[in-house]
Amino acid sequence: MRRTFTRPEKHTVLYTQVMREIEKVGINSIVIVLVISIFVGAVITIQTNYNIENPLLPRYLIGVTVRDSLLLEFSSTMVALLLAGKVGSSIASELGMMRVTEQIDALEVMGVNPASLLILPKIIAAMFFFPILCLLSIGMGLLGGYLTCLLADVIPPSDYIYGIQYAFYPHYITYAMTKTVVYALIITSVSSFLGYYVEGGAVEVGKSSTRAVVHSCVLIILANLVLTETLLQ
Amino acid sequence: MIEVKHIFKKYEDTYVLNDVSAQFEQGKCNLIIGRSGSGKTVLLKSIVGLIDLDEGEIWYGNHLFSHMESRARQEIRQEMGMLFQGGALFDSLSVEENVMFPLNMLTGQSFREKLERVNFCLDRVRVSHSNRLYPSELSGGMRKRVAIARAIVLNPKYLFCDEPNSGLDPETGMVIDRLIKELTDEFQMTTIVNTHDMNSVLEIGDKVVYIHDGCKCWEGTREEVLHTDNKDLNNFVFATRLAKQIKG
Numbered sequence: 001m002r003r004t005f006t007r008p009e010k011h012t013v014l015y016t017q018v019m020r021e022i023e024k025v026g027i028n029s030i031v032i033v034l035v036i037s038i039f040v041g042a043v044i045t046i047q048t049n050y051n052i053e054n055p056l057l058p059r060y061l062i063g064v065t066v067r068d069s070l071l072l073e074f075s076s077t078m079v080a081l082l083l084a085g086k087v088g089s090s091i092a093s094e095l096g097m098m099r100v101t102e103q104i105d106a107l108e109v110m111g112v113n114p115a116s117l118l119i120l121p122k123i124i125a126a127m128f129f130f131p132i133l134c135l136l137s138i139g140m141g142l143l144g145g146y147l148t149c150l151l152a153d154v155i156p157p158s159d160y161i162y163g164i165q166y167a168f169y170p171h172y173i174t175y176a177m178t179k180t181v182v183y184a185l186i187i188t189s190v191s192s193f194l195g196y197y198v199e200g201g202a203v204e205v206g207k208s209s210t211r212a213v214v215h216s217c218v219l220i221i222l223a224n225l226v227l228t229e230t231l232l233q
Numbered sequence: 234m235i236e237v238k239h240i241f242k243k244y245e246d247t248y249v250l251n252d253v254s255a256q257f258e259q260g261k262c263n264l265i266i267g268r269s270g271s272g273k274t275v276l277l278k279s280i281v282g283l284i285d286l287d288e289g290e291i292w293y294g295n296h297l298f299s300h301m302e303s304r305a306r307q308e309i310r311q312e313m314g315m316l317f318q319g320g321a322l323f324d325s326l327s328v329e330e331n332v333m334f335p336l337n338m339l340t341g342q343s344f345r346e347k348l349e350r351v352n353f354c355l356d357r358v359r360v361s362h363s364n365r366l367y368p369s370e371l372s373g374g375m376r377k378r379v380a381i382a383r384a385i386v387l388n389p390k391y392l393f394c395d396e397p398n399s400g401l402d403p404e405t406g407m408v409i410d411r412l413i414k415e416l417t418d419e420f421q422m423t424t425i426v427n428t429h430d431m432n433s434v435l436e437i438g439d440k441v442v443y444i445h446d447g448c449k450c451w452e453g454t455r456e457e458v459l460h461t462d463n464k465d466l467n468n469f470v471f472a473t474r475l476a477k478q479i480k481g
Binding site: 009010013097101102103105106108109110111112113117 | 278281282283307308309310311313314315317318319321322323324334335337338339393
């Protein structure tokens with residue numbers, strides 16, 4: 001860990017690596033995040049409508065529920081679990097293969113700090129880009145709900161729009177962003193650690209990739225509990 | 234010159250290196266030979282600092298490398314080039330980018346200077362006009378040559394080769410061996426080659442160190458290898474029936 005956060009050999013190389021990682025861990029995840037978010041927004045809208053049977057409850061509560069579900073849980077925690085699977089396994093297997101094919105040893109012998117060169121850019125890229133993915137997910141989820149109202153005639157779209165603006169706490173955004181940044185750190189550091197220290201061959205690389213996903217998911221759930229308790233008091 | 238003094242390395246209860254001492258001279262191809270599992274690779278990786286020793290010293294000239302802190306070690310490492318068994322080229326980089334990588338990381342040269350140096354090194358190992366190819370598009374022999382080009386791009390004082398001709402046919406293996414010898418003579422590097430290939434021993438072994446079960450059993454020149462009365466070494470060198478018949 002200490003070697004990861006030591007001063008990089010060259011800042012230009014770090015910048016290039018960060019840009020490359022933003023593309024790998026962030027930009028390449030946009031489509032899957034958007035597709036899942038739009039459908040989840042739609043499903044939450046339909047389910048909430050189905051469950052609100054009391055005619056005294058205003059229909060705009062569906063909009064409130066969709067917004068708060070996305071902000072408080074789905075777009076941060078559920079998207080992080082999705083990214084743990086996609087990005088975490090990819091990081092662990094990439095570093096694992098580099099380890100077993102001696103590419104990491106080659107860097108070490110060259111006098112380059114491999115941890116700083118390979119892991120730090122991944123952490124920076126994820127901590128920078130995951131919050132953007134979270135915001136995109138919130139926006140897409142809300143759009144999914146709106147389209148459902150529009151096309152499936154669940155509630156009038158104007159009620160939905162009123163609902164998603166009703167009693168909005170900007171602190172929820174801070175809460176979601178804080179959680180996402182912590183999850184980004186968990187996913188990248190756990191996966192990098194498990195990939196970086198692989199010993200053996202292809203089987204061990206596969207196992208490390210699986211372990212990276214499992215460990216990241218468990219830690220995300222634990223962090224979710226701690227952060228919710230801390231930030232929503 | 235590189236010198237190892239009384240080095241020990243143990244994994245669990247087994248000594249993989251047991252009181253090994255040797256000197257590896259400048260301008261010569263120093264070969265470490267021995268059977269598979271004898272401790273050659275552990276010795277080579279200990280010399281470059283990839284494996285920490287339990288006891289003993291490794292000297293690079295006047296520098297006690299084995300006891301240095303990592304930042305001081307990095308300075309010496311910038312004078313090393315290493316050819317790994319599988320080449321260890323970076324998959325995501327092209328041939329040109331692979332060879333340029335140490336220059337990008339460790340020098341402040343302009344792109345033009347770096348490109349000139351890369352082309353010189355690729356030319357030197359006879360892999361010109363392959364700059365845009367990726368490692369997956371190269372044959373085994375070409376991959377080793379590109380790895381050699383990357384190893385020499387910083388003009389290293391020390392060159393390490395771990396089984397340079399493993400996985401290659403004898404003819405291509407010999408080409409790689411001769412290339413290593415040529416480069417050693419040309420740049421007066423201290424070269425250490427890890428091998429169990431007798432063709433390499435006879436072709437380029439200026440000095441040969443024989444490792445058996447983690448101990449240094451013998452050292453000498455390639456001519457002396459053929460006439461030694463060391464039983465273990467003879468069993469290793471003349472392992473085939475044909476070789477035994479020739480030995481008489």
